[in-house]
Amino acid sequence: CLLxxxxxxxxxxxxxxxxxxxxxxxxxxxxVQLNMRDLSxxxxxxxxxxxxxxxxxxxxxxxxxxxxxxQMRAITLNGAPTAAGAIWRCVPAACGQRAxxxxxxxGTLCFSIAIDATWPRTQDAFVPDERALxxxxxxxSKIPLSFTRFxxxxxxxxxxxxxxxxxxxLKALAEECLxxxxxxxxxxAASVGVDRSHVxxxxxxxxxxxxxxxxxxLLRIGRNEAELKDLFMETEKxxxxxxxxxxxxxxxxxxxxxxxxxxxxxxxxxxxxxxxxLRMGLPDLSQFGxxxxxxxARISGWPRRSGADIARSLATTFDGRLELDYAAPPxxxxxxxxxxxxxxxxxxxxxxxxxxxxxxxxxxxxxVHRFAVTTAQLRVLLRSLLxxxxxxxxxxxxxxxGNLMFAPNAAEGFxxxxxxxxxxxxxxxxxxxxxxxxxxxxxHQRAVSSTLGKQDVMEARLELMQLLxxxxxxxxxxxxxxxxxxxxxxxxxxxxxxxxxIGTLRCFDITRCHxxxxxxxxxxxxxxxxxxxxxxxLATHEERALARIxxxxxxxxxxxxxxxxxxxxxxADGVAQEAAA
Numbered sequence: 001c002l003l004x005x006x007x008x009x010x011x012x013x014x015x016x017x018x019x020x021x022x023x024x025x026x027x028x029x030x031x032v033q034l035n036m037r038d039l040s041x042x043x044x045x046x047x048x049x050x051x052x053x054x055x056x057x058x059x060x061x062x063x064x065x066x067x068x069x070x071q072m073r074a075i076t077l078n079g080a081p082t083a084a085g086a087i088w089r090c091v092p093a094a095c096g097q098r099a100x101x102x103x104x105x106x107g108t109l110c111f112s113i114a115i116d117a118t119w120p121r122t123q124d125a126f127v128p129d130e131r132a133l134x135x136x137x138x139x140x141s142k143i144p145l146s147f148t149r150f151x152x153x154x155x156x157x158x159x160x161x162x163x164x165x166x167x168x169x170l171k172a173l174a175e176e177c178l179x180x181x182x183x184x185x186x187x188x189a190a191s192v193g194v195d196r197s198h199v200x201x202x203x204x205x206x207x208x209x210x211x212x213x214x215x216x217x218l219l220r221i222g223r224n225e226a227e228l229k230d231l232f233m234e235t236e237k238x239x240x241x242x243x244x245x246x247x248x249x250x251x252x253x254x255x256x257x258x259x260x261x262x263x264x265x266x267x268x269x270x271x272x273x274x275x276x277x278l279r280m281g282l283p284d285l286s287q288f289g290x291x292x293x294x295x296x297a298r299i300s301g302w303p304r305r306s307g308a309d310i311a312r313s314l315a316t317t318f319d320g321r322l323e324l325d326y327a328a329p330p331x332x333x334x335x336x337x338x339x340x341x342x343x344x345x346x347x348x349x350x351x352x353x354x355x356x357x358x359x360x361x362x363x364x365x366x367x368v369h370r371f372a373v374t375t376a377q378l379r380v381l382l383r384s385l386l387x388x389x390x391x392x393x394x395x396x397x398x399x400x401x402g403n404l405m406f407a408p409n410a411a412e413g414f415x416x417x418x419x420x421x422x423x424x425x426x427x428x429x430x431x432x433x434x435x436x437x438x439x440x441x442x443x444h445q446r447a448v449s450s451t452l453g454k455q456d457v458m459e460a461r462l463e464l465m466q467l468l469x470x471x472x473x474x475x476x477x478x479x480x481x482x483x484x485x486x487x488x489x490x491x492x493x494x495x496x497x498x499x500x501x502i503g504t505l506r507c508f509d510i511t512r513c514h515x516x517x518x519x520x521x522x523x524x525x526x527x528x529x530x531x532x533x534x535x536x537x538l539a540t541h542e543e544r545a546l547a548r549i550x551x552x553x554x555x556x557x558x559x560x561x562x563x564x565x566x567x568x569x570x571x572a573d574g575v576a577q578e579a580a581a
Contacts, residue, residue, distance in 0.1 A: 034058060035315055040308075045109045053102050056109070060088060060100040063113070075111040077104065129332055130243035130269050134209060137268050142178040142206070153177070154186055163193045170194070170202040174257060179206045181214040188221055196221050197231060204235050205261035212366065215239050238262050240362040243269055244332070244369035246293075248466045249501065252322045254299075254314070263314060263322050270294050270307045270326075277329055285505045289541030296500060297324040325501040330470045334372040337473050343377055347384050357460050361467070368467055375477040378468050379489070382461055462497050469502055479507050504542045513550065 032045065032055040039062065045052040063069045075082055087109060088102050127133045145153065153173070160166050170187075173179075184203045191199045200221060207215060216239065219231050237250075238258035246269055252259040274291045287295045288305045297304040300320035304310045310322070338346075350360050373381075472478055484490055484498065484507055499507045514532050536547040554564040 039063065039113050040312055040315065042112045043110065046107075047102065047104050047109055048106045056088070056102055057100045059113070061098075064090070064098065064100075071113055073112050073114060075109070077109055078107045079110075127272065130246070130272070133272050134243050134265055134268065138178055138208060143176055144178045144208075145180070145183060150183055150186075154183075154190065157187060158190050161193070166191075166194045167198075167202075170199060174202050174206045177206060178208055179203060181207060181218055184218060188218075197227060200231065201234060202257060205238060205257040209238075209241070209243070209265075212239060234258060236362070240365060241265060242365050242369060245328075245365055245467065245470075246326050247328045247470050248326060248365070248463055250322070250324050250326065254317060254322055255319050260314070263310075266294070266324075266326060267307045267311050267314075269328075273329060273331065274307075276331065282329060285503050285542065287503070287540055287542055293326055293328050295325040295327055295503065297322070299323075325466070327466070327502050327506070328470045330472075330475075332369070333471055333473070334370075335473065336372065337374045337377060338371045340377075343373075343380065347381070351384075357456075361460060361463055364464075365467060368471060372471045372473050373468055375472060375474050375483050378465070378472065378478070379483060381468070382464060458494055458497075462494065462501065465498060466501055469506070475506070479509050481509070481512055485509055485512065504546055508546060508549075510549070510553070513553070 031051045032043070034055055035041075039059065043059070045056055047053055047056075060069070063071065069084075072084065075084055075087065077087065087104065088100050090098050091101050092098060127136060157166070157169065160169060184200065184207060187203060188196050188199050200218065204215075204218070215235075219228065219235065221231075234256045235258045237252060238261055241262050243265060246266060250262075250266065252263050254260055254263070270293050273293055277291050282291075284291050286292050290306050292307055294307055294310070297310055299310065299313050299317060299322050304313065310324075314322075350364065353360055353363075355363070469475070469478065478484055484495065490498065495507075516532055534546070534550060536543040536550075538544045538547065551564065
């Protein structure tokens, strides 16, 4: 609270004096804990308790600022349903603001706050894309530090003596304030009594998501390679997160502040994209029928069905791992694909880099929102980019140093690649620039190629398909026999993962749904992945919709000799029953 008073632009301080002899029971035990970033939950407040009354006023003011007062539900006073107007009222206050007056002085007030969307719907008209969305949302949920406010905050930090107070101050600063790279530099430089790497770990996730090179330079405070590796591994998923291209697999460790911030960004983008899809009338291709882009979400192995469910779990979960797949809708995609010459030079730049194939894909993620591709170009990328990302020297370095990216002779190569990728324009002039860049880097000695593990190659191919699917100008070609359903291009295990990550409906080829199976199932993969035998899980929206499409199609084409054969339904008891087609 004191930090908010220091950092807020206009911070009028209202003090309410409480006389201990007046019958007040102001004790520390039983105080209400408020999470200002996520107000969802059930509240039980004792109105005779001053801190409980103050917490109620804070909740009302925050919900009023977000225009979400209607999200307070099931209001009861001493167990009896009560209207909101009988409990509180809004009154004018100083500085043109509004204050909240709580009418009853005693009793137990219970209510619930259910904020379904992470992003306020009233602000949608002011947000052109996902990057601007995160900028606005960050400034709404946190306090940006101006120059004068930063001077006050850094002075507080320098005057603290106790390491315990400093650690508590860092935690509050990371939760409440929005910082710049230069701010974190100053806090690290002035860290006396607290380890510099701990300061960076606490504050890195509160940096406004912007300049990548500056964020990478900040990691160089590591005293040795082991510490540098640990810092990078804990922050890379925040550094390489592209709000305009969020599609892909995610495995986020909730113990690390940066990865928790990345999880919050995904939830905000998902809620905003859901509202945009509903507004545009796009078909619901989600996994559970909620128009969300999040799929296969699990927290510590427990499934989650929606972004709101994940947000509620994150409010109370501070360890474990969040795993999910993100399949974004095709928003703001250019209508024309990249020229072939630019694709060729882009591949050349990626191939001459001394980074691992995972890092090259992360660099590609930073710029993929700027262009569109065709399915034929995706096939070229899969063959050329991932088939020749096998650097023997780099593989040896990974085995010895645990996949350390900032190793000798590799850091500058990565910086050059990242600088080139983040400033990558998409025209013929860009092709010439990339060609010059490639020629200046061919002097780097490259070792003889070695073969990556088959699982690594498949995972890289899957991630690339997830990343580029929203950028395809011809998704109907992707989900056809020319690419996805061609056994020579996509094997059965890989196809199973593509359908699970991108979506069953997005991969369904209705023009070939009658083609018989061409072989036996591979590795337990159901035969409908390469044939006309289908097994649909009716508990999921997408497979239920697929079953409905197949049945309706069978009815329409019965006059042409088509028929639905051997139809069985396994009910809740798991017993198969013959169903009428």
